[in-house]
Amino acid sequence: MTEHDALRDQRKSSGLTQSELSRLSGVSVRTIRHIESGHVARPRHESVRRLFAVLGPPATRALSVDVLGPLVVRRGGVLPISSPQQRALAGLLALQPNRIVSHAETVDVLWGHTPPATHRELLYAIVSRLRRHLGDTAIETTGSGYRLNVEPDRVDLCRFAEQSARAQEGGDPQAFTEALGLWRGPVLADLPEALRRHPRALSLQQQRIETAVAFADRAFPGRAAAVLPWLAELAEIEPWHEELHARLILLLADTGRQADSIFAYQRIRDRLDRDLGLLPGPALKRAHESVLRQEVPRADDADRYGTGRW
Template identity: 35%
Template sequence: MDEGTRNGLRFELLGPLRALRDGAEVPLGPPKQRAVLAVLLLQEGRSISYDGLVEAVWGGAPPLHVRNLVQKYVSGLRRALGDAAELSWTGSGYRLTGADIDDLRERRRLVDEALAARRAGELWRAGELIERAEVLWRGDFAEGLQAPYLATERVRWAEKRLTVLEARLAGAIELGQSFEYVHELVRLVAAHPLRERLVELLMLALYRTGRSSDALSAYEAARQRLAEALGADPGPPLRSLHTRMLRQDRDLLPPPPLAVS
């Protein structure tokens, strides 16, 4: 049984912050109070100093009466959480105990299992586990909460999400599912035009579905984007893939279909 179930509250941050009790959302107060809760949850039971909390939520220019605001939000959170979690002053900082970010923990478990499955050559299972992890996302990390610390975490988690998606797509291509994922890769490259790993995967998916000219065009488009935006050439992996396609490297051909018993 998970911590959120034991304490009657389930906390989620893979999207807008929410706390659920028996499936119903618990009111958590105004946006800054919710930001305070998100920062405290992300400490995972560790104490955060008053100054650290202010810096995390308001940055270097807090409002004039920020101490009163912190006390107000802490009191509001204690009322909202009730006995499901303990928000205490340790003498040197605030600490939230008895609470866990349930969707983050579930995601970590699923991704760890997926990586283990991939290392074991179980590509189908790895893909299924990653898809289950992806379903946990309801939007951007801590979506809608304005706080410097959360903005940094939002970028970090967006990167982690993309890296896992790339692993899922790479596995699907290895399994001969290139056709099914071309459209998703086109969408992802449009959303992240300077991300070379996505371009590699798109090129390979196109090549393996008989669209070699489109694959080469995808490389050229990426090369131009990188030159215009960064003044840089594609990195070695992307250049190598392009060269192999020009040479019609047989290792780039799709794998044989799985035998049906």
Template identity: 35%
Template structure:
């Protein structure tokens, strides 16, 4: 089973068939388990993920019923129950977000932009799309964390690529990203380095720094 949350939410069986996981709470439960794939997730953590500050009166039984529904739509024995929590029995790399984080960690150890490119290629869009889970601070925090990791990985990749003399190929991509994230200082610095390395004109560098371009005489 493969679980995709870096973009539109999707679950695929071993033979590649899409599996429907209906409902925001059911999807929220699966995501909470998937982000800790192979590890036990306490019941209290899952309840907080799904219901936030408004849990049902009998939250433990409500969670158990939700887990029963999830087991019916996933392959057999995908969710293992223990007295204090539940565990998704898939390899961590079966979850794109977990694989992304592992690849980024390895890339930082060896400064290899290829691993960063591989990690960033896992993103198909904004994190945790098509879930619709509301009033969950834990869910919102996960979205913020993943988005932040993506931007940092992009910055690491740009630094590595520019260091290898490939800045000229990145100007357009960096220009768009700086426009979308103008307060990310590393992106701005990377764009300036890419413009210098790629032979960008003074008009471009001047407009980026907020200074008027020098006029010829």
């Protein structure tokens, strides 16, 4: 079976339209259509990776939940959970797998500070219906709240934490790539702000930045191309993060894109001034000066360019 046949068959068996798969994976509908029709003989590896990250292996019946991007829940295929409140509850529980999430936090996420008078009955109904999708034992009810029972290696945030720790400990470029490759977009990108701004979601995004920065610090000299796509994507999501943008400026210069590097500095300098009323900090200034002097960081520049000094 060819790659385009496998993609089409697996998408259909999961019950997803091309538009739904596009939303969940971050790959355009046009690209999906061209891959499935065979019009693209050699599709981009990153596009294929993102698509099958959503579709997953068709044979497994174990519950898996991905939150590093739009919410994806699978059990032998993507589960079509259409109810916004059921999706919100699944996302909240998946942010804290195998931990009890209190009734108070659940109510706050689903209804905010003004829950309806019948919120207890409504919550009971939402949990019951979500169990029908996930399986009877997936959501455990306790005296203080609810717990999602799922194997850690079936939750992408757990795999990311493990891969990130291994990458930063050993400095293996492949481990960095695998850790960052688990991300399809912001945490729970298709769910309400209460979940996107949840402390756990913000903590995961910070870990993503730290992983990308650590990868960048190990990319000097001459290996910037491997990390540059991750930094560029994150820089769009984090427009004021100075340490992140400082690495982007240096890596652009290291790949010979001097003009793009200078433009990247000017963009964040102007953005800091316009949006926050701030001047560039030490990290951005050092990066800009290094580019102007055409200095390329060396392996023994760890103290200067490492995370502890930026």
